[in-house]
Amino acid sequence: MTASTTTHASEAARRYARALFELAQDKGQLAEVHKDLKAFVEMEKGSNDLTILLDSPVFSRGEKVAALAEVMAKSGLGTMLANFVGVMATNGRASDIRQAQVAFDELYAKQRGIQRAVVRTAKHMTGAERGRIESILAKAVGGEVELTSEVDPSLIGGIQLRIGSKLVDASIAAKLERMNTAMKGA
Template identity: 35%
Template sequence: METSGGIQASLAGRYATALFGLARDEMKIDAVTRSLDSLDRALTESTDFAALVSSPMVGRADAAKAIAALVPTLSIDPTTANFLNVLSKNGRLGELKSVIRVVRQLAAGHRGETTAEVTSARALDDQQVAALKSNLKTRLGRDVAIDARVDPSLLGGIVVRLGSQMIDASIKTKLNTLANAMKG
């Protein structure tokens, strides 16, 4: 029996695979990933949009109307707009963040890139992302796409995950290591 986390992951994976397959077949991977980047920024920057996507109190019809109204504002391409309509009508807008992450990984794989999950205490600016990509490309010998997240509990520094490999240079981990060393 699958746990609810496993079901959610597989559900998001199915939706993401369907969207990516459609984007690939229509040769619109770049347009779809740009639209998903715009949606991801909106989820991060707008508490109203994040609430619309995650709230079980918003009905499917109301969610579909709200999404349709936001599509032009966020410059969403038609393929992604149709996909959002399907998500809202199926009551699956809560899966959007996971779908975005999986589509980014699929697109990176399609382009021959590796995806690095990067968590930092505050949002990285474009210059920091470019420097990180350059350093990781030098280390791995191929292009790297960055899936950036913010976790203020890190206090500072950065955590980079590349598949099963993890580089943890966060202040939180350093403080925990120091506290353990002082105890023992």
Template identity: 30%
Template sequence: MSRSIVGERYAIALFKAAQEQGVLISVHENVIELQKALSTNEEFSELMSMPQLSLQKKRSLIAAVLPGAEQLLLNALYVMLDANRMDELNDVLEDFHQLANGASGVAEATVYATRELTSQEQTAISSAFARKVGKQSLHITTIIEPQLIGGIRLQIGNRIFDSSISNKLNNLQRTLIG
């Protein structure tokens, strides 16, 4: 969870409401879309913090950014806007994302590899390592790191599984040198 207590409370409230209304999956999809939009467009946050814009214009902007979004998510954003808490939006979205993933048995994983992984390789990694961390599946993000030489390094939360050739060479060097 985030370091923001306020953000965490909004996320928990949205999560519980989405579960109760049976729209958790669609709200989670909307949250992921909003996170992508915010990461590529910093103007949205700036507009939300501008005192010159009326609340009604800010509401219209939120609705324009999320066309077809679940009304529950829009209402949560409107409540945050009315409470002048839009500066907590990134924390709320990230906390909600973690809660939704936890409820569905999914963990976020980062795979460091020398090349882009195929979908079959991602599926194999997900099924092999999800059990090790007590999850049903992994949502994998791949980062290309040529210095690994070969193999992969996988990070799930604070756990790291390193089967890269560079790691094996370093271990061998430590063993030989003592």
């Protein structure tokens, strides 16, 4: 599963994300900050050392601020994001940066009118299958759809599709479960 579909941002992370979103919007840097924040979180996922730095209580706030400033200087990511990461570390919220990215991403998608959907299948989809689902969803919601796909072999076959809080479960596992329940009731 991707972080964006499984992680829910804390209230504090949402407040930081909203502040960054509004500042980036005011400065006309929304797309750049969105891209940079996503890149930072991807960089963190690929670096055990960075993950430990963000999460470990062994490092003081000052050590985290200094180390993150160095990471940001070497990363080539924007000044606004570097300042944001620094503020979060200074305020003892370094471990909330990933959650802030999730909240920022949600705000960004909402502002752009993008509907988020997650499709789960028993095996990897082909590009054609994914394109067909995206096309059908775009028509159904009347706008742009950002599709995330996940593989769950326990579905046996078929798909599960989630858009917002709505779930359409057309998996074979769900059909078997419904048949089992119906047979128990008979």
